[in-house]
Amino acid sequence: MKKLFFIAALLTAVVFLASGSAFAADKALFSFEGEDTEGWEIPDWAYEQDDYLGEELDVSRDVAKDGKKSLKLTVNFPGNRWNGAVAEIMEYYDWTPYSTLSCDIYVPEDAPVGLRAKMILTVGEDWKWTEMSRSDRLKPGEWTHISANLKPGSTSWRRTKPTDEFRADVRKIAIRVETNKPAYNGPIYIDNVVLGE
Secondary structure: OHHHHHHHHHHHHHHHHHOOHHHOOOEEEEOOOOOOOOOOEOOHHHHOOOOEOEEEEEEEOOOOOOOOOEEEEEEEEOOOOOEEEEEEEEEEEOOOOOOEEEEEEEOOOOOOOOOEEEEEEEEOOOOEEEEEOOOEEOOOOOEEEEEEEOOOOOOOEOOOOOOHHHHHOEEEEEEEEEEOOOOEEEEEEEEEEEEEO
16 A cells, blocks of 8 residues: 555656646846846946936845845936936847746936836847847846746747747847836846846
């Protein structure tokens, strides 16, 4: 009887493992717990644009969603017009097994209401710039979770329907914070850039 129970338990475990349920954990790409930005930067092209006003990028202990550190993007938005600031990393990724990309963004309590953020991918041999189809409002004094669907047919991306080829050849990840009206001179914190299955 014990032998039958053991075999049944073993078969259940094998089926569970084969189904992939045991491996449904997220994959953290960046948590910013090191001493540097882990390759993230404000790209040179952004410094050359009048409307991109990110000033500095560093790792900070000021606030963190998890752990003790986050990526700190300092911006200087004068207000009353569109301005953005972008942080990005260039690396080659194959995200075929994954279905979501997410990050957490924090703006201090004294930041104005009206700042927004989105993720942007550069994909494929033609380095196609692919923005999320929407931007999320950042809530002062709170962490905002931003998530995009990577599955084929997803509507998370502007003028792009992801395919397996799309997920298999990601070349850059960027996070852009933007404003249409409010002025803001200060930090924006990014943490937990994560892939989900």
